[in-house]
Amino acid sequence: xILEMVRANGAVSLRELARVVxxxxxxxxxxxxxxxxxxxxxxxxxxxxxxxxFTRESGFPQKSHLATAEKTAIADLAASFVEEGEAxxxxxxxxTQELARRLARVPGLTVVTNSLLVAxxxxxxxxxxxxxxxxTLRGSNYALVGSGAEQSLQGxxxxxxFLSGSGLTAERGLSTSNMLSASVDRALVQxxxxxxxxxxxxxxxxxxxxxxxxxxxxxxxxxxxxxxxDERAATELQxxxxxxxHISVAGPGTGTGPSAGTVHGGEPVTPAxxxxxxxxxxxxxxxxGHGQPPAPGTPPGxxxxxxxxxxxxxxxxxxxxxxxxx
Numbered sequence: 001x002i003l004e005m006v007r008a009n010g011a012v013s014l015r016e017l018a019r020v021v022x023x024x025x026x027x028x029x030x031x032x033x034x035x036x037x038x039x040x041x042x043x044x045x046x047x048x049x050x051x052x053x054f055t056r057e058s059g060f061p062q063k064s065h066l067a068t069a070e071k072t073a074i075a076d077l078a079a080s081f082v083e084e085g086e087a088x089x090x091x092x093x094x095x096t097q098e099l100a101r102r103l104a105r106v107p108g109l110t111v112v113t114n115s116l117l118v119a120x121x122x123x124x125x126x127x128x129x130x131x132x133x134x135x136t137l138r139g140s141n142y143a144l145v146g147s148g149a150e151q152s153l154q155g156x157x158x159x160x161x162f163l164s165g166s167g168l169t170a171e172r173g174l175s176t177s178n179m180l181s182a183s184v185d186r187a188l189v190q191x192x193x194x195x196x197x198x199x200x201x202x203x204x205x206x207x208x209x210x211x212x213x214x215x216x217x218x219x220x221x222x223x224x225x226x227x228x229x230d231e232r233a234a235t236e237l238q239x240x241x242x243x244x245x246h247i248s249v250a251g252p253g254t255g256t257g258p259s260a261g262t263v264h265g266g267e268p269v270t271p272a273x274x275x276x277x278x279x280x281x282x283x284x285x286x287x288x289g290h291g292q293p294p295a296p297g298t299p300p301g302x303x304x305x306x307x308x309x310x311x312x313x314x315x316x317x318x319x320x321x322x323x324x325x326x
Contacts (some may be wrong), residue, residue, distance in 0.1 A: 001020065001021055002017055002021065002028070002031060002032065002035065002041075002048065003035065003040060003041065005017060005020065006041050006048050006049065011044070011047055011048065011049040012047050012048055013046055013047040013068075014028050014029055014032070014046055014047050014048070015046075016047075017032070017047070017048065032048045035048070036048075044202075044206065046070070046200065046202035047202075070200035070201065070202075070224040071094060071095045071098050071200060072098060073224055073250040073251060074095055074098075074099075074198050074199075074200060074222050074223065074224055074250050075095060075098035075099040075101070075102055075198070076102065076250060077222050077248060077250035078099050078102075078162060078196060078198055078222045078250075079099060079102035079103055079106075081160070081196065081220075082103060082106055082109065082160070083106075084106060084107050084108050084109070085107075085108035085109070086106075086108075086109055086110070086158075086159050086160070087109075087110040087111075087112070087158040087159060088103075088109070088110070088111055088112070088158050088159060088160045088161070088162060088192075089111070089112040089113065089153075089156075089158050089160075089161045089162070089188045089191055089192055090103075090111055090112070090113045090115065090118050090161075090162045091113070091114065091115065091143075091161070091162065091163040091164060091184075091185050091188050092113075092114060092115035092117070092118070092141050092142070092143035092164075092181065093115070093141070093163075093164035093165070093198075094164075095164045095198045095199070095200070096115065096118055096162055096163070096164050096198060097115070097117045097118055097121055099162055099198065100113075100115075100117075100118040100121035100122050101121045103122065103125075103128065104121065104122050104124075104125035104128060105125070106127075106128065107127040107128075108127060109127070109128045109129070110128070110129045110130075110131065110158075111128060111129070111130050111131070112131045112132075112133070112153075112156065112158060112188075112191070113130065113131075113132060113133070114132070114133040114135060114143050114144040114145070114149050114184055114188070115141075115142060115143050115144075116137070116142040116143070116144070117142050119132055132144070133148070133149040133152040133153060133184075134148035134149055134151070134152045135147075135148040135149030135150075135152070135184070136148065136149075138178075138180060138181065141181070143181060143184070144184070145180035145181055145183070145184050146180060146184075149184045149187070150183060150184060150187040153184075153187045153188060153190070153191050154187075156191040157191060157192075157193070158191055158192050158193070159192070159193055159194065160192055160193070160194045160195070160196055161188050161189055161191065161192030161194070161195050161196065162196050162198060163185055163188065163189070163195065163196070163197055163198070163212065163213060164197070164198045164199060165185070165197070165199065165203070165208075165212050165213075166203065166206065166208040167203050167205075167206030167207050167208040168197065168199045168203050168204055168205075168206065168221070168236070168240075169204075169205060169206070169207050169215075169236060170215055170236055170239030170240045170242070170243055171207075171215070171239075172207055172211050172214070172215070173211060173212070173213045173214040173215040173216075173217070173218060174197050174199070174211070174212040174213040174218065175207060175208040175209065175210060175211050175212055176208055176209075176210055176212050177208045177209050177210070178210065179209075179210050181210075181212075182210035182211065182212045185212040185213065186212060186213070189212075189213055189217060194219040194220070195213055195217055195218050195219050195220075196219060196220045196221075196222060197213065197218050197220070197221050197222070198222050198223075199221060199222075199223055200223060200224050201223055201224050201225070201226040201227070201230060201233040202233075204223065204226070204232065204233040204236040204237065205232040205233060205235075205236045215240065215243050215245065216243065216244070218240075218245050219245070219246065220245065220246040220247075220248060221237075221240060221245050221246070221247050221248065222248045222250060223237070223247070223248070223249060223250070224249065224250050224251065225249055225250075225251050
Protein backbone atom coordinates (compact mmCIF):
# COMPACT_ATOMS: atom_id res chain seq x y z
CA UNK A 1 0.00 0.00 0.00
CA ILE A 2 2.86 2.39 0.77
CA LEU A 3 4.47 1.72 -2.61
CA GLU A 4 1.15 2.21 -4.40
CA MET A 5 0.62 5.58 -2.72
CA VAL A 6 4.13 6.79 -3.54
CA ARG A 7 3.89 5.65 -7.15
CA ALA A 8 0.50 7.31 -7.55
CA ASN A 9 1.48 10.65 -5.97
CA GLY A 10 5.23 10.89 -6.45
CA ALA A 11 5.68 11.81 -2.78
CA VAL A 12 3.66 11.12 0.37
CA SER A 13 4.18 12.36 3.93
CA LEU A 14 4.69 9.92 6.80
CA ARG A 15 1.63 11.41 8.49
CA GLU A 16 -0.57 10.69 5.47
CA LEU A 17 0.84 7.17 5.12
CA ALA A 18 0.15 6.46 8.79
CA ARG A 19 -3.42 7.72 8.42
CA VAL A 20 -4.16 5.58 5.35
CA VAL A 21 -2.59 2.36 6.63
CA UNK A 22 -4.00 3.03 10.12
CA UNK A 23 -0.79 2.65 12.09
CA UNK A 24 1.71 4.88 13.88
CA UNK A 25 4.28 7.10 12.16
CA UNK A 26 7.00 5.09 13.94
CA UNK A 27 5.80 1.91 12.25
CA UNK A 28 5.49 3.62 8.87
CA UNK A 29 8.97 5.08 9.21
CA UNK A 30 10.36 1.60 9.83
CA UNK A 31 8.56 0.23 6.77
CA UNK A 32 9.75 3.14 4.61
CA UNK A 33 13.32 2.54 5.79
CA UNK A 34 13.04 -1.13 4.80
CA UNK A 35 11.63 -0.22 1.37
CA UNK A 36 14.43 2.29 0.86
CA UNK A 37 17.00 -0.40 1.65
CA UNK A 38 15.50 -2.43 -1.23
CA UNK A 39 15.79 0.56 -3.57
CA UNK A 40 12.02 0.85 -4.03
CA UNK A 41 11.68 4.42 -2.72
CA UNK A 42 13.64 7.24 -1.08
CA UNK A 43 13.03 8.97 2.25
CA UNK A 44 12.79 12.73 1.77
CA UNK A 45 11.28 15.71 3.59
CA UNK A 46 9.36 13.84 6.27
CA UNK A 47 7.93 11.34 3.84
CA UNK A 48 8.67 9.00 0.97
CA UNK A 49 9.32 9.76 -2.71
CA UNK A 50 10.03 7.82 -5.86
CA UNK A 51 13.68 6.76 -6.08
CA UNK A 52 15.96 9.06 -8.00
CA UNK A 53 18.57 10.51 -5.68
CA PHE A 54 20.05 13.91 -6.48
CA THR A 55 18.29 14.38 -9.81
CA ARG A 56 14.65 14.19 -8.73
CA GLU A 57 12.51 16.99 -7.41
CA SER A 58 8.96 16.62 -6.14
CA GLY A 59 6.40 18.89 -7.76
CA PHE A 60 4.35 21.47 -5.89
CA PRO A 61 1.29 19.23 -5.33
CA GLN A 62 3.46 16.66 -3.57
CA LYS A 63 5.52 19.18 -1.57
CA SER A 64 2.45 21.02 -0.34
CA HIS A 65 1.34 17.97 1.66
CA LEU A 66 4.69 17.33 3.37
CA ALA A 67 5.55 18.63 6.87
CA THR A 68 2.63 21.06 6.80
CA ALA A 69 2.51 21.67 10.56
CA GLU A 70 6.25 22.34 10.65
CA LYS A 71 6.04 24.77 7.72
CA THR A 72 3.23 26.67 9.45
CA ALA A 73 5.25 27.10 12.65
CA ILE A 74 8.35 28.14 10.70
CA ALA A 75 6.38 30.71 8.70
CA ASP A 76 4.88 32.17 11.89
CA LEU A 77 8.31 32.67 13.39
CA ALA A 78 9.97 33.96 10.22
CA ALA A 79 7.23 36.58 9.78
CA SER A 80 8.08 38.01 13.21
CA PHE A 81 11.50 39.11 11.89
CA VAL A 82 9.93 41.40 9.27
CA GLU A 83 9.23 44.98 10.28
CA GLU A 84 6.92 47.65 8.91
CA GLY A 85 8.27 49.44 5.86
CA GLU A 86 10.94 46.87 5.00
CA ALA A 87 11.87 45.64 1.54
CA UNK A 88 12.53 41.90 1.28
CA UNK A 89 12.89 39.20 -1.35
CA UNK A 90 11.01 35.92 -1.01
CA UNK A 91 11.98 32.90 -3.08
CA UNK A 92 9.82 30.08 -4.40
CA UNK A 93 8.64 27.16 -2.29
CA UNK A 94 5.79 25.87 -0.16
CA UNK A 95 7.32 27.20 3.07
CA THR A 96 7.89 30.66 1.60
CA GLN A 97 4.29 30.61 0.35
CA GLU A 98 3.18 30.12 3.95
CA LEU A 99 5.42 33.03 4.96
CA ALA A 100 3.86 35.26 2.30
CA ARG A 101 0.39 34.66 3.71
CA ARG A 102 1.61 36.09 7.01
CA LEU A 103 3.46 39.01 5.43
CA ALA A 104 0.19 40.23 3.96
CA ARG A 105 -0.51 42.02 7.25
CA VAL A 106 2.79 43.92 7.48
CA PRO A 107 2.08 47.56 6.48
CA GLY A 108 4.38 49.37 4.11
CA LEU A 109 6.17 46.17 3.10
CA THR A 110 7.74 45.69 -0.34
CA VAL A 111 8.19 42.08 -1.47
CA VAL A 112 10.26 41.12 -4.49
CA THR A 113 9.64 37.57 -5.67
CA ASN A 114 9.98 35.18 -8.58
CA SER A 115 7.16 32.99 -7.23
CA LEU A 116 3.63 33.19 -8.62
CA LEU A 117 2.36 31.53 -5.43
CA VAL A 118 4.00 34.14 -3.21
CA ALA A 119 2.59 36.92 -5.39
CA UNK A 120 -0.86 35.33 -5.28
CA UNK A 121 -0.75 35.15 -1.48
CA UNK A 122 -0.04 38.90 -1.37
CA UNK A 123 -2.28 39.94 -4.26
CA UNK A 124 -5.05 41.34 -2.04
CA UNK A 125 -2.78 42.88 0.62
CA UNK A 126 -3.51 46.57 0.17
CA UNK A 127 -0.56 47.73 2.27
CA UNK A 128 2.03 45.48 0.60
CA UNK A 129 3.72 46.27 -2.70
CA UNK A 130 4.65 43.22 -4.77
CA UNK A 131 7.42 43.36 -7.37
CA UNK A 132 7.83 40.35 -9.64
CA UNK A 133 10.89 39.36 -11.60
CA UNK A 134 10.75 38.54 -15.27
CA UNK A 135 11.74 35.17 -16.61
CA THR A 136 10.38 31.89 -17.89
CA LEU A 137 7.67 30.09 -15.94
CA ARG A 138 8.72 26.77 -14.43
CA GLY A 139 5.42 24.97 -14.01
CA SER A 140 6.46 22.39 -11.42
CA ASN A 141 6.86 25.04 -8.71
CA TYR A 142 5.17 28.09 -10.31
CA ALA A 143 8.41 30.09 -10.30
CA LEU A 144 10.01 32.42 -12.84
CA VAL A 145 13.53 31.31 -13.76
CA GLY A 146 16.17 31.90 -16.41
CA SER A 147 18.22 34.88 -17.53
CA GLY A 148 15.20 37.20 -17.55
CA ALA A 149 14.62 36.59 -13.84
CA GLU A 150 18.29 37.00 -12.98
CA GLN A 151 18.74 40.20 -15.00
CA SER A 152 15.70 41.83 -13.39
CA LEU A 153 17.38 41.43 -9.98
CA GLN A 154 20.57 43.27 -10.96
CA GLY A 155 21.07 46.50 -9.04
CA UNK A 156 18.44 45.56 -6.45
CA UNK A 157 19.15 45.91 -2.72
CA UNK A 158 16.84 44.81 0.10
CA UNK A 159 17.23 44.08 3.81
CA UNK A 160 16.55 40.32 3.81
CA UNK A 161 16.10 37.35 1.54
CA PHE A 162 13.86 34.49 2.66
CA LEU A 163 14.67 31.26 0.84
CA SER A 164 13.82 27.59 1.04
CA GLY A 165 15.27 24.60 -0.78
CA SER A 166 15.43 20.83 -1.06
CA GLY A 167 18.22 20.20 1.43
CA LEU A 168 20.51 21.89 3.95
CA THR A 169 23.90 20.73 5.25
CA ALA A 170 26.67 22.48 7.16
CA GLU A 171 29.14 21.36 4.48
CA ARG A 172 27.41 22.76 1.38
CA GLY A 173 24.65 24.99 2.74
CA LEU A 174 21.28 25.19 0.99
CA SER A 175 20.78 23.16 -2.17
CA THR A 176 18.10 22.25 -4.69
CA SER A 177 17.55 19.64 -7.38
CA ASN A 178 17.06 22.09 -10.26
CA MET A 179 19.82 24.13 -11.88
CA LEU A 180 17.59 27.01 -13.04
CA SER A 181 15.99 27.40 -9.63
CA ALA A 182 19.40 27.41 -7.95
CA SER A 183 20.69 30.11 -10.28
CA VAL A 184 17.76 32.45 -9.58
CA ASP A 185 18.01 31.86 -5.83
CA ARG A 186 21.67 32.87 -5.97
CA ALA A 187 20.63 36.11 -7.68
CA LEU A 188 18.06 36.72 -4.93
CA VAL A 189 20.80 36.26 -2.33
CA GLN A 190 23.03 38.81 -4.05
CA UNK A 191 20.28 41.42 -3.61
CA UNK A 192 19.97 41.02 0.17
CA UNK A 193 21.97 42.23 3.16
CA UNK A 194 20.92 39.16 5.17
CA UNK A 195 19.87 35.65 4.13
CA UNK A 196 17.24 33.76 6.12
CA UNK A 197 16.75 30.10 5.24
CA UNK A 198 13.42 28.42 6.04
CA UNK A 199 13.84 24.65 6.35
CA UNK A 200 11.99 22.08 8.44
CA UNK A 201 14.04 19.44 10.25
CA UNK A 202 13.48 16.82 7.54
CA UNK A 203 15.69 18.82 5.16
CA UNK A 204 18.60 18.97 7.60
CA UNK A 205 21.39 16.68 6.49
CA UNK A 206 19.88 16.24 3.02
CA UNK A 207 22.19 17.15 0.14
CA UNK A 208 20.89 17.75 -3.37
CA UNK A 209 22.51 18.42 -6.71
CA UNK A 210 22.88 22.21 -7.03
CA UNK A 211 24.21 24.48 -4.30
CA UNK A 212 22.06 27.57 -3.76
CA UNK A 213 23.50 29.37 -0.72
CA UNK A 214 26.87 28.43 0.84
CA UNK A 215 26.82 28.06 4.61
CA UNK A 216 29.00 31.12 5.20
CA UNK A 217 26.41 33.30 3.44
CA UNK A 218 23.44 32.14 5.54
CA UNK A 219 22.64 34.62 8.32
CA UNK A 220 19.85 32.71 10.04
CA UNK A 221 18.09 29.36 9.85
CA UNK A 222 14.45 29.15 10.93
CA UNK A 223 13.50 25.53 11.55
CA UNK A 224 11.33 23.37 13.79
CA UNK A 225 12.27 21.19 16.77
CA UNK A 226 13.85 17.94 15.58
CA UNK A 227 12.32 14.78 17.10
CA UNK A 228 14.29 13.30 19.99
CA UNK A 229 15.30 10.29 17.87
CA ASP A 230 16.57 12.40 14.94
CA GLU A 231 20.25 12.63 15.77
CA ARG A 232 21.12 13.55 12.19
CA ALA A 233 19.10 16.77 12.33
CA ALA A 234 20.42 17.67 15.80
CA THR A 235 24.01 17.07 14.70
CA GLU A 236 23.51 19.16 11.56
CA LEU A 237 22.08 22.04 13.61
CA GLN A 238 25.14 21.91 15.84
CA UNK A 239 27.46 22.00 12.83
CA UNK A 240 25.59 24.94 11.27
CA UNK A 241 25.80 26.89 14.53
CA UNK A 242 29.52 26.14 14.79
CA UNK A 243 29.92 27.84 11.41
CA UNK A 244 28.19 31.01 12.60
CA UNK A 245 24.57 30.49 11.51
CA HIS A 246 21.94 31.84 13.95
CA ILE A 247 19.46 29.04 14.70
CA SER A 248 15.85 29.93 15.50
CA VAL A 249 13.59 27.03 16.44
CA ALA A 250 9.81 27.33 16.02
CA GLY A 251 7.23 25.23 17.83
CA PRO A 252 3.48 25.32 18.45
CA GLY A 253 2.39 27.61 21.24
CA THR A 254 0.04 30.38 22.29
CA GLY A 255 0.28 34.02 23.14
CA THR A 256 0.66 37.33 21.40
CA GLY A 257 3.46 38.91 19.48
CA PRO A 258 4.54 39.72 15.95
CA SER A 259 3.23 36.41 14.65
CA ALA A 260 -0.03 36.36 16.59
CA GLY A 261 -3.36 36.79 14.87
CA THR A 262 -2.15 35.87 11.40
CA VAL A 263 -4.56 34.25 9.00
CA HIS A 264 -4.13 31.22 6.76
CA GLY A 265 -6.94 30.47 4.36
CA GLY A 266 -9.29 32.68 6.34
CA GLU A 267 -8.79 30.76 9.59
CA PRO A 268 -6.79 31.92 12.62
CA VAL A 269 -3.39 30.31 12.97
CA THR A 270 -1.92 29.49 16.37
CA PRO A 271 1.24 31.62 16.67
CA ALA A 272 4.58 29.91 17.14
CA UNK A 273 6.75 30.04 20.21
CA UNK A 274 10.06 31.66 19.35
CA UNK A 275 13.12 29.90 20.70
CA UNK A 276 16.56 30.97 19.62
CA UNK A 277 19.21 28.32 19.99
CA UNK A 278 22.71 29.79 20.39
CA UNK A 279 24.46 26.44 20.15
CA UNK A 280 28.06 26.29 21.41
CA UNK A 281 30.87 26.22 18.90
CA UNK A 282 34.47 27.27 18.43
CA UNK A 283 33.55 30.72 17.13
CA UNK A 284 30.41 31.33 19.18
CA UNK A 285 29.95 32.23 22.83
CA UNK A 286 26.82 32.58 24.91
CA UNK A 287 25.99 36.11 26.11
CA UNK A 288 25.97 36.86 29.82
CA GLY A 289 22.83 35.65 31.50
CA HIS A 290 22.23 32.81 29.05
CA GLY A 291 23.81 30.03 31.14
CA GLN A 292 26.86 27.89 30.66
CA PRO A 293 27.69 25.68 27.65
CA PRO A 294 26.79 21.99 28.00
CA ALA A 295 29.35 19.67 29.54
CA PRO A 296 31.71 17.85 27.15
CA GLY A 297 30.19 14.70 25.72
CA THR A 298 26.60 15.98 25.93
CA PRO A 299 24.59 14.46 23.02
CA PRO A 300 23.60 16.98 20.30
CA GLY A 301 19.89 16.52 21.01
CA UNK A 302 20.42 17.36 24.70
CA UNK A 303 22.39 20.45 23.75
CA UNK A 304 19.46 21.69 21.69
CA UNK A 305 16.98 21.06 24.45
CA UNK A 306 19.19 22.84 26.98
CA UNK A 307 18.99 26.17 25.13
CA UNK A 308 16.97 28.94 26.80
CA UNK A 309 13.49 29.56 25.47
CA UNK A 310 12.53 33.13 24.75
CA UNK A 311 8.98 32.13 25.43
CA UNK A 312 10.07 31.71 29.06
CA UNK A 313 11.77 35.12 29.08
CA UNK A 314 9.21 37.67 27.84
CA UNK A 315 11.66 40.57 28.03
CA UNK A 316 14.37 38.82 26.01
CA UNK A 317 15.11 39.41 22.35
CA UNK A 318 16.31 36.91 19.78
CA UNK A 319 20.04 36.53 20.35
CA UNK A 320 22.16 38.00 17.59
CA UNK A 321 25.50 36.32 18.00
CA UNK A 322 28.08 37.74 15.64
CA UNK A 323 28.95 35.12 12.99
CA UNK A 324 32.64 34.66 12.30
CA UNK A 325 32.28 35.69 8.63
CA UNK A 326 31.13 39.17 9.58
